[in-house]
Amino acid sequence: MTADDAPSVAARDDLAGVVDLFGWLTRAELSRALSELAFKQRAAVDDEAIAAAIDIAVAEYALVPAPPAALSEAGATPETVAPPSGANGGDTDAVADPDADRDAVALAVGPAAFPSLPADAEDLPHILDVPDRSVDREALAAAVLDRLSADAIAAIGESDTERLETLADVTYDIEAWAPVDAGDIRDRIVDEADS
Template identity: 75%
Template sequence: MAARDDLAGVVDLFDWLTRAELSRALSELAFKQRAEADADAIAAAIDVAVAEYALVPAPPAALSGAGSDADVDAGVDAADVADPAAGIDRDDVALAVGPAAFPSLPAGAEDLPHILDVPERDVDRSALSAAVLDRLSADAVAAINESDAERLADLADVTYDIEAWAPVDAAEIRERIVAELG
């Protein structure tokens, strides 16, 4: 299965994709490479990319393009879309390139815009970065509550990544993590 930065590269071609669209794109790539597409492996690779902040769930307020307004008009809360556990179909969660990604294109990916029927899209980086900062804070609190030092160390790295990725200040989160690891 594609590495997290390859997944980010595929998403970057379109600005954002739903999990279902990304899964389809990866299946198309596997077909082009004459490989077998394993739906479970694709889902697991996406989960890893999201957990590692290479891909991030995007709230409706950060999305533009066909289909993005439907979620907002339906009264879906941005936090719900960013949290599949809140009852939104997991495949409908929009994903954008996150702060820990170094997007790269897997072989054949340059053809995906011609293969997939995905309308032109855009991501509001300000709204996306605010949602990612909120998620980072919540993830840090959860890791602190679980005394998960390994996850805290990973999240500390993400606090630097997010500051390089967007004009946000993650110092307070980082200081709390460092104090906990101390």
């Protein structure tokens, strides 16, 4: 995928559509899926463009990091579903590779997404060796609400009005997406914007 192809192949809703095909994917699995799509579309693969597209989707809440408690996989228990937290298989005393941790983050469809499938995406389940997976929406929604609150506090602390506008929109998205109340977060954002 080239940088010019990134918006059409890896638009945030297309990314969400790819993740939705599987229930959840790690960043590494999603990157591989996007590389496979680019190959099928006879486009050059640009790993930096793929990583940037995923970062944007996560920042805009189209994709959200999913906690291990929200993940399930056919034939696995919740304790064995989550990838190890370090590159060394979970040995917390050894130094972990930060890039390995980043690639192991599980991503699920977030509240700001309208999942759509890019061309040839229907072939991905046959290409990727990924077991049947699902996401506990209640556990995911609680984690997303916590993240939204932390992001709002950070944006208020940095007086980042553009980020606050994005987060205000997400407070409405999350309420339509899950049975949660983001009113307190929205009120805090509005109060900051009005001051």
